Amino acid sequence: xxxxxxxxxxxxxxxxxxxxxxxxxxxxxxxxxxxxxxxxxxxxxxxxxxxxxxxxxxxxxxxxxxxxxxxxxxxxxxxxxxxxxxxxxxxxxxxxxxxxxxxxxxxxxxxxxxxxxxxxxxxxxxxxxxxxxxxxxxxxxxxxxxxxxxxxxxxxxxxxxxxxxxxxxxxxxxxxxxxxxxxxxxxxxxxxxxxxxxxxxxxxxxxxxxxxxxxxxxxxxxxxxxxxxxxxxxxxxxxxxxxxxxxxxxxxxxxxxxxxxxxxxxxxxxxxxxxxxxxxxxxxxxxxxxxxxxxxxxxxxxxxxxxxxxxxxxxxxxxxxxxxxxxxxxxxxxxxxxxxxxxxxxxxxxxxxxxxxxxxxxxxxxxxxxxxxxxxxxxxxxxxxxxxxxxxxxxxxxxxxxxxxxxxxxxxxxxxxxxxxxxxxxxxxxxxxxxxxxxxxxxxxx
Amino acid sequence: xxxxxxxxxxxxxxxxxxxxxxxxxxxxxxxxxxxxxxxxxxxxxxxxxxxxxxxxxxxxxxxxxxxxxxxxxxxxxxxxxxxxxxxxxxxxxxxxxxxxxxxxxxxxxxxxxxxxxxxxxxxxxxxxxxxxxxxxxxxxxxxxxxxxxxxxxxxxxxxxxxxxxxxxxxxxxxxxxxxxx
Numbered sequence: 001x002x003x004x005x006x007x008x009x010x011x012x013x014x015x016x017x018x019x020x021x022x023x024x025x026x027x028x029x030x031x032x033x034x035x036x037x038x039x040x041x042x043x044x045x046x047x048x049x050x051x052x053x054x055x056x057x058x059x060x061x062x063x064x065x066x067x068x069x070x071x072x073x074x075x076x077x078x079x080x081x082x083x084x085x086x087x088x089x090x091x092x093x094x095x096x097x098x099x100x101x102x103x104x105x106x107x108x109x110x111x112x113x114x115x116x117x118x119x120x121x122x123x124x125x126x127x128x129x130x131x132x133x134x135x136x137x138x139x140x141x142x143x144x145x146x147x148x149x150x151x152x153x154x155x156x157x158x159x160x161x162x163x164x165x166x167x168x169x170x171x172x173x174x175x176x177x178x179x180x181x182x183x184x185x186x187x188x189x190x191x192x193x194x195x196x197x198x199x200x201x202x203x204x205x206x207x208x209x210x211x212x213x214x215x216x217x218x219x220x221x222x223x224x225x226x227x228x229x230x231x232x233x234x235x236x237x238x239x240x241x242x243x244x245x246x247x248x249x250x251x252x253x254x255x256x257x258x259x260x261x262x263x264x265x266x267x268x269x270x271x272x273x274x275x276x277x278x279x280x281x282x283x284x285x286x287x288x289x290x291x292x293x294x295x296x297x298x299x300x301x302x303x304x305x306x307x308x309x310x311x312x313x314x315x316x317x318x319x320x321x322x323x324x325x326x327x328x329x330x331x332x333x334x335x336x337x338x339x340x341x342x343x344x345x346x347x348x349x350x351x352x353x354x355x356x357x358x359x360x361x362x363x364x365x366x367x368x369x370x371x372x373x374x375x376x377x378x379x380x381x382x383x384x385x386x387x388x389x390x391x392x393x394x395x396x397x398x399x400x401x402x403x404x405x406x407x408x409x410x411x412x413x414x415x416x417x418x419x420x421x422x423x424x425x426x427x428x429x430x431x432x433x434x435x436x437x438x439x440x441x442x443x444x445x446x
Numbered sequence: 447x448x449x450x451x452x453x454x455x456x457x458x459x460x461x462x463x464x465x466x467x468x469x470x471x472x473x474x475x476x477x478x479x480x481x482x483x484x485x486x487x488x489x490x491x492x493x494x495x496x497x498x499x500x501x502x503x504x505x506x507x508x509x510x511x512x513x514x515x516x517x518x519x520x521x522x523x524x525x526x527x528x529x530x531x532x533x534x535x536x537x538x539x540x541x542x543x544x545x546x547x548x549x550x551x552x553x554x555x556x557x558x559x560x561x562x563x564x565x566x567x568x569x570x571x572x573x574x575x576x577x578x579x580x581x582x583x584x585x586x587x588x589x590x591x592x593x594x595x596x597x598x599x600x601x602x603x604x605x606x607x608x609x610x611x612x613x614x615x616x617x618x619x620x621x622x623x624x625x626x627x
């Protein structure tokens with residue numbers, strides 16, 4: 001079966017690319033020799049014309065610098081892969097969570113799981129429903145109230161477990177309660193910090209006010225979610241601060257780069273002071289009520305619990321007492337409030353329980369451990385390529401900009417054949433009669 | 447496993463040095479591909495940077511068995527150019543002044559080179575989309591037939607036919623009709 005001319009052309013083009021001569025190629029396909037000769041010359045004419053299209057060395061250099069900046073930035077912040085817009089995914093997640101709640105609630109499983117204990121199969125459903133409730137909350141105050149109620153549920157579970165003599169689940173349940181109380185306090189604190197009425201600080205005032213770290217001399221790190229915090233813009237990989245762009249106010253939160261917070265927090269306009277106080281008061285009242293009930297429940301549990309379970313219950317009681325005192329002591333004012341350091345989405349790590357003693361042997365489950373979550377100072381800016389920066393000599397010279405060494409190589413641009421007007425008007429002659437320049441482009445007979 | 451595939455796997459696993467090597471291997475090809483499709487050098491430079499930033503952001507999800515890295519990068523470039531052209535289609539056409547090769551220092555020589563590039567870009571604009579894509583990838587970015595086929599999601603036979611027709615069309619556009627081609 002005769003080979004098609006398209007196949008022959010492609011074969012010859014590939015052979016020419018690896019160094020075979022034009023004549024040799026044409027001899028392989030004598031039936032197409034004339035057409036292939038023209039077409040291959042044309043293909044090489046296109047290649048020749050395109051050959052001088054090369055990126056400028058300085059552009060390549062700065063483009064690589066920018067890529068490294070992006071790599072630095074992404075490695076510091078572990079930017080999640082985005083398959084859609086954030087708002088779309090968030091809305092979808094909320095919708096799905098809502099749907100899940102509806103489906104579970106309507107099926108009766110949720111009701112059945114409401115009294116489930118950690119050793120029962122439906123406890124997982126109970127946890128999922130609770131998580132969905134938290135996800136559906138629209139404000140920090142709502143989240144705080146939900147967490148307070150959830151902590152109360154954990155206290156009831158502790159009481160039930162103690163009554164049934166299931167000491168091995170007490171530590172994990174107590175740790176969950178601890179975490180939920182912590183979250184309740186945190187969300188109240190965050191709302192309070194974000195809505196405390198205070199004069200808008202200037203850039204200078206804010207940075208000057210930041211106490212210096214005694215060991216490093218750097219400004220001490222503060223809560224990354226503080227609504228009034230100002231951080232100098234920084235180039236990735238450097239410690240050199242940059243002045244914010246002109247027109248950017250130190251307290252301007254509208255156009256600030258998204259390095260503030262953990263990506264989940266939206267900086268909002270503060271609510272009016274009176275409403276903020278009312279909201280805080282409401283949340284603290286809920287927490288106070290919840291912790292008071294929890295205390296009574298836990299005291300009851302302590303009386304019923306076996307000796308091996310009592311240390312865990314006593315610890316839980318102490319924790320609830322602290323939360324109760326916190327909710328009473330800060331009920332009306334945000335002025336003296338010292339916000340807890342907020343952990344960016346801390347995950348509850350289930351404790352490892354020693355079945356014989358009922359104690360937690362996993363030292364890493366202390367969810368109260370407030371480590372500084374902002375050690376990697378967010379880098380603010382991405383370097384944009386400056387087209388006017390001339391860092392290399394582009395005149396047939398390859399410059400190694402990293403080492404500063406310069407080497408000159410001949411022929412940065414391949415010599416070209418410029419057809420005369422006559423040749424362009426009579427292409428059959430110009431293309432079939434190979435010029436000396438064309439011979440240098442097309443491989444000749446071997 | 448091929449050397450390039452190993453390199454790509456390292457990049458997928460978060461090896462920055464491996465990604466930089468991929469960047470070095472493909473940067474010029476991607477730049478040339480974009481350059482002939484947009485109006486100016488500045489646009490080509492911006493888009494080329496965007497392609498590699500986008501590639502770096504997405505490399506964790508990349509799977510070699512679905513698409514070789516060259517084809518994957520050219521798909522990103524293709525989509526980026528499409529978006530860009532859609533946004534700027536109402537703006538003015540490229541001028542001869544904007545068709546720039548690397549400066550050689552000789553203004554006459556540079557003018558001739560730029561004129562030839564300008565002619566080529568203009569001729570490519572007159573090709574049907576499929577022919578233009580194939581001609582650009584095959585003769586300007588110097589991809590293999592299989593790479594072009596995978597990038598465009600076409601069979602190799604189709605790509606061979608398209609490249610042949612593209613060359614015939616370019617010949618007509620640049621030099622006039624010759625012997626029926």
